[in-house]
Structures are given as structure tokens and as C-alpha cells.
Amino acid sequence: MTESSLKYRDRVDRRLQRETAEPSVGRRRRHRLDPGCGDPRRDPRARPGLTRGTDGRSIPRSAHRTQAAHPEAVVNARGLGLMTAIEFDTKQRREDVIDAALQxxxxxxxxxxxxxxxLPPLDVRERELDIAVDLLDDAIEDVAADATPSRAD
Structure with a gap:
């Protein structure tokens, strides 16, 4: 065998010994390019944007504020982290809000x-959360204002 092939074989043997050795307790192997290994709770890049926008508003908290502002339209608002659901009084009102938000x-x-x-993606930016909350608030406000009967006295 040549000298270079012996060096290569020694490197492979050392690597196999490292991989088959007992891993240290509590130490998690990571890829150098993925600090969280896909776990958003451990990924430092995902932590700041998980529930809050740049002004400190959380999406579920904004949904509860919308419910308080429009109790005639919004029956229930619930959420955890980025997952948020807003329940309306009728299916037609929900469809109108979906259309207004899409516009x-x-x-x-x-x-x-x-x-x-x-349900925004986990890599959503804080500024995008703020924009989405503002757009949804405007859509609900417009739909609730259109559904409110006007009195002509």
C-alpha cells in the first residue's frame, strides 16, 4: 500500500471509532449550518418571531382585541403561538372577511x-406579522361596518 492510502485508511478508522463510541450524555450532534436541527424551540433564529410582532403584539392577543372591538361579528378568538382561529357568527360573514383580506x-x-x-410559517418575519394583523383587522372592521344596519331617522 502507498503512503497516501495508509493515511486515508487511518483517517477512516479514527472516524469509525468516533462514530461508534458512546455519545456524551446531554450533547446533541448538530450540523454546522442548522443550529436548531429543525426544532424551532432550539433554533435561535426562530425564537424572536414565534409569537410576537415588532411592537410586541402577539397574534392571539390581537385576535382577542378584535373580538372585543366587534362582539357582534366575532364569536370566539383563540390561538397558541402562531396558530390562531377566529370564529364568526355566520358563515357568510367569514366568507366576506376572507374575500376582504384577499383583496x-x-x-x-x-x-x-x-x-x-x-397559520403563518415558522420563518415569518416580525414585520410581516405586524402587516398581517393590520390587514386582518382592517378586513374585519370593513365587513363588520358593512353588516351594521344604518338608521335613517
């Missing part, structure tokens, strides 16, 4: 008969 450039999904679902 503003916000894509939302219906869930069940009267519920609107928001």
Missing part, C-alpha cells in the same frame, strides 16, 4: 363552518 393581499383559510384560520 388586501392576505391569504387566510376557512376552517369548519364559521372559523377563519391563520
Amino acid at each position: 388586501r393581499g392576505l391569504l387566510t383559510l376557512g376552517c369548519g363552518h364559521t372559523t377563519l384560520r391563520l
Whole structure:
């Protein structure tokens, strides 16, 4: 065998010994390019944007504020982290809010008969969360204002 092939074989043997050795307790092997290994709770890049926008608003908290502002339209608002659901009084009102949000450039999904679902990706930026909350608030406000009967006295 040549000298270079012996060096290569020694490197392979050392690497196999390292890989078959007992891993240290509590130490998690990571790839150098993926600090969280796909786990958003451990990934330092995902932590700041998980639930809050740049002004400190969380998406579920904003949904509860929307419910308080429009109790005639919004029956229930619930959420955990980025997953948020807003339940409306009728299916037609939910469809109107979905259309109004889409006209503003916000894509939302219906869930069940009267519920609107928001589920942004985990890598969403804080500024994008703020924009989405503002667009949804405007859409709900417009739909609730159109449905409010005007009195002509």
C-alpha cells in the first residue's frame, strides 16, 4: 500500500471509532449550518418571531382585541403561538372577511363552518406579522361596518 492510502485508511478508522463510541450524555450532534436541527424551540433564529410582532403584539392577543372591538361579528378568538382561529357568527360573514383580506393581499383559510384560520410559517418575519394583523383587522372592521344596519331617522 502507498503512503497516501495508509493515511486515508487511518483517517477512516479514527472516524469509525468516533462514530461508534458512546455519545456524551446531554450533547446533541448538530450540523454546522442548522443550529436548531429543525426544532424551532432550539433554533435561535426562530425564537424572536414565534409569537410576537415588532411592537410586541402577539397574534392571539390581537385576535382577542378584535373580538372585543366587534362582539357582534366575532364569536370566539383563540390561538397558541402562531396558530390562531377566529370564529364568526355566520358563515357568510367569514366568507366576506376572507374575500376582504384577499383583496388586501392576505391569504387566510376557512376552517369548519364559521372559523377563519391563520397559520403563518415558522420563518415569518416580525414585520410581516405586524402587516398581517393590520390587514386582518382592517378586513374585519370593513365587513363588520358593512353588516351594521344604518338608521335613517
